[in-house]
Amino acid sequence: MSTQIRPTVVVLGVTSAIARATANAFADAGHPLVVAARDETELDRIASDIRIRYGVDVHTVSFDATIQTTTESLCERCIDVGGKIAGVVVGFGFMVDQSTGQSDPGVVRLTMDANLTESAVILERFAAHFEDQGAGFIVGIASVAGDRGRQSNYIYGASKAGFATYLQGLRNRLHKQGVRVLAVKPGFVDTKMTWGLPGLFLVATPDAVGQTILRAVQRGKDTIYVPWFWRYILLIIRAIPERIFKRLSL
Amino acid sequence: MIPHATQQLSGWGRTPVTECDVYRPESLQALEALVTSDEQPNIIARGLGRSYGDASVNDGGGVVLATRLNRMLSFDADAGVVTCEAGVGLDELVNAFLPKGWFLPVTPGTKFVTVGGAIANDVHGKNHHRDGVFSNFVAWLDLLLADGSVLHCSRDENADAFWATVGGAGLTGIILTAQIQLLQVESAYMKIDSRRCKDLDEVLAALSESDGRYRYSVSWVDVLASGAHLGRSFLANGDHASRDDLPGNTTNPFATRDKRKLAVPIEFPSWALNSLSIKIFNEAIYRTHPTRNNQIESYDSYFYPLDRIHNWNRVYGKRGFTQYQAVFPPDQTEGIREMLEKLSAASLGSYLSVLKRMGPQGEGMLSFPFEGYTLTLDLPFRKGAEPLFEELDRLVLNRGGRLYLAKDVTTKADVFQAMYPRLDEFRAVKAKLDPHNRFSSRQARRLGLCSNGKAAN
Ligand SMILES: Cc1cc2nc3c(=O)[nH]c(=O)nc-3n(C[C@H](O)[C@H](O)[C@H](O)COP(=O)(O)OP(=O)(O)OC[C@H]3O[C@@H](n4cnc5c(N)ncnc54)[C@H](O)[C@@H]3O)c2cc1C
Numbered sequence A: 001m002s003t004q005i006r007p008t009v010v011v012l013g014v015t016s017a018i019a020r021a022t023a024n025a026f027a028d029a030g031h032p033l034v035v036a037a038r039d040e041t042e043l044d045r046i047a048s049d050i051r052i053r054y055g056v057d058v059h060t061v062s063f064d065a066t067i068q069t070t071t072e073s074l075c076e077r078c079i080d081v082g083g084k085i086a087g088v089v090v091g092f093g094f095m096v097d098q099s100t101g102q103s104d105p106g107v108v109r110l111t112m113d114a115n116l117t118e119s120a121v122i123l124e125r126f127a128a129h130f131e132d133q134g135a136g137f138i139v140g141i142a143s144v145a146g147d148r149g150r151q152s153n154y155i156y157g158a159s160k161a162g163f164a165t166y167l168q169g170l171r172n173r174l175h176k177q178g179v180r181v182l183a184v185k186p187g188f189v190d191t192k193m194t195w196g197l198p199g200l201f202l203v204a205t206p207d208a209v210g211q212t213i214l215r216a217v218q219r220g221k222d223t224i225y226v227p228w229f230w231r232y233i234l235l236i237i238r239a240i241p242e243r244i245f246k247r248l249s250l
Numbered sequence B: 001m002i003p004h005a006t007q008q009l010s011g012w013g014r015t016p017v018t019e020c021d022v023y024r025p026e027s028l029q030a031l032e033a034l035v036t037s038d039e040q041p042n043i044i045a046r047g048l049g050r051s052y053g054d055a056s057v058n059d060g061g062g063v064v065l066a067t068r069l070n071r072m073l074s075f076d077a078d079a080g081v082v083t084c085e086a087g088v089g090l091d092e093l094v095n096a097f098l099p100k101g102w103f104l105p106v107t108p109g110t111k112f113v114t115v116g117g118a119i120a121n122d123v124h125g126k127n128h129h130r131d132g133v134f135s136n137f138v139a140w141l142d143l144l145l146a147d148g149s150v151l152h153c154s155r156d157e158n159a160d161a162f163w164a165t166v167g168g169a170g171l172t173g174i175i176l177t178a179q180i181q182l183l184q185v186e187s188a189y190m191k192i193d194s195r196r197c198k199d200l201d202e203v204l205a206a207l208s209e210s211d212g213r214y215r216y217s218v219s220w221v222d223v224l225a226s227g228a229h230l231g232r233s234f235l236a237n238g239d240h241a242s243r244d245d246l247p248g249n250t251t252n253p254f255a256t257r258d259k260r261k262l263a264v265p266i267e268f269p270s271w272a273l274n275s276l277s278i279k280i281f282n283e284a285i286y287r288t289h290p291t292r293n294n295q296i297e298s299y300d301s302y303f304y305p306l307d308r309i310h311n312w313n314r315v316y317g318k319r320g321f322t323q324y325q326a327v328f329p330p331d332q333t334e335g336i337r338e339m340l341e342k343l344s345a346a347s348l349g350s351y352l353s354v355l356k357r358m359g360p361q362g363e364g365m366l367s368f369p370f371e372g373y374t375l376t377l378d379l380p381f382r383k384g385a386e387p388l389f390e391e392l393d394r395l396v397l398n399r400g401g402r403l404y405l406a407k408d409v410t411t412k413a414d415v416f417q418a419m420y421p422r423l424d425e426f427r428a429v430k431a432k433l434d435p436h437n438r439f440s441s442r443q444a445r446r447l448g449l450c451s452n453g454k455a456a457n
């Protein structure tokens, strides 16, 4: 292992391609990591991969967003294994075909729980910890889908809009304490969440997104769209008057 | 239904293009679920799609991209032994381990191939004459079988499965993990001695004379040279540069300057590839490469000159191309002359042509290389190409030579059978490991690799 001068970063949901790429970017910049996921086999494999490629210490913690005891204790368990924590990236999330949610209440709950409720539960602990520490950063992955509700994806979109609003408030609360909060709004990214979906365009690689997130943290950004041009696409989409928008099939 | 993308897929030669349902599992569990499901009549693994033909395409079936299962699992820094998943690219191994003084023990002419692809085609490099094939450096591999079980294979354990999987074109199962012995080097640089050879006799003599003295050797042949110049070549022999070979002020012998990547932005129109442009290209290679000793060059520019140009396979236009590679026994070098004569007569045009001496044969049942000489040419598909390929196939067969599954896209089943005496042995192991042909590809069906004699479904 290399000499560790940089502080430890926590990445939650590291089996996501975006989260893994983000973990890689931080490790490449020399940060030791605590990585967490629900599938322990994959978690261990990803952890050894990062150790070998980047020569940083990597600790693992498991959690499942549907099991409250694991989310409530997650922050403490990360500190137990990682020591002093510089920041946390919430990379997990849940999305299935909208029509499934329309007929299955379980799917609606799962979407809200993973993307909003339990993300908030977890982050409240980290927020308190960073507040005490007087330093730290929080990264949440929201989505362009949260910027305007569309018939094809509004359950997921609502959870992401809620999460973005949550991050906004958290940023406002923690600003004076020197804690930064970054909201990431990706467009389409080439991951298992989108693989095979029809109608994708301008698809970004997870690696590009991971690099962008690292740079945004280093520069202390508040909200980023990745790739950047989605900011302008969403500007246009948000500008369409509701009375017209409601008639569109989007 | 398991999520998949329906794509128009081909090999690196961009022909044939067929519609395939492409899966890309990101966890072992997802992969196992796919293999044991009844999705698709059959499936085939795919790495970075650098085989030229139809080895990793499966019209009417499923294709399983292994590229997201690319985790490195352990590394012994003293012994240079790495254990990794099959989706790891050779480029990733180089990036991770060259700075620590370890290089690939065998590398093809591109680093954008996966460990799984390197094993499944048992690839060779410019050091075949002394180090042999990739599998020589594979201690063991774990193979996911059609029933979802995992078979640990090595020279001692399940040896028949090991030797059928090595060079077995993905047909025994999906390679999950492999352990590889890397090669210790002192720098990221190569020390090259190069010379021009005026004709085929001279280059053949030079190859066998110099092979014993260098780890790597390869020659570029000007395919358009004919008559007295037939086989005119440029020979580049090399070794890894030691620390002492580098300039005294070198601080980090493993640092190389990153060259910017170029891309071929559009498809070239076919007129771009006429015999004049190729003549100029080959002439330029020959002229600009004088005889010189002890040149220091980065590993990247020696091993992977084409990797700098991202989509270089587009230069051959919409109809695509193939890479025709044959190996001839040492006493059949006349076959090489005949091949070159045929090609300079048919003005099909090949930008790149490589001649190399090969060392002793490995133990993989369908492993391509055997002792002798191998000639490789890029050939564009255009009118008249198919009959020429058939003629070449016959020529190769008559000279006791054979073709390479990683490149082949037109050969007929009976020709292939005649070239690979251990094909039946392979089929028997395949039948034992995969009795219902869960694993099949376009290539496997075209060449009848699966069941006895018949093309399988
Ligand atoms: C520019 C260039 C230069 C080359 N130079 C050389 C050379 O010098 N020597 C040489 O030997 N070859 C050479 N090749 C060929 C290349 O090395 C082989 O085709 C290699 O197999 C490609 O690996 P891939 O990961 O792209 O696999 P693919 O092309 O996607 O697949 C190749 C085969 O491997 C199988 N496969 C892939 N992954 C797995 C897995 N996980 N489990 C089971 N089977 C799997 C596929 O089913 C298929 O049969 C070259 C190719 C190019 C484009």
Ligand SMILES: NC(=O)c1ccc[n+]([C@@H]2O[C@H](COP(=O)([O-])OP(=O)(O)OC[C@H]3O[C@@H](n4cnc5c(N)ncnc54)[C@H](OP(=O)(O)O)[C@@H]3O)[C@@H](O)[C@H]2O)c1
Pocket: A013, A014, A015, A016, A017, A018, A019, A037, A038, A039, A063, A064, A065, A066, A091, A092, A093, A094, A095, A114, A141, A142, A143, A144, A185, A186, A187, A188, A189, A190, A191, A192, A193, A194
């Ligand atoms: N891909 C896109 O186009 C896109 C666009 C905008 C936003 N995003 C967001 O980016 C983030 C990463 O997604 P991705 O694209 O990389 O897709 P992904 O690979 O499907 O990632 C989802 C991650 O969340 C985890 N997860 C799901 N439910 C969980 C639960 N109950 N408990 C714990 N972990 C759970 C998954 O774990 P398993 O691996 O075990 O399933 C996986 O690690 C998500 O928040 C997603 O909404 C993605």
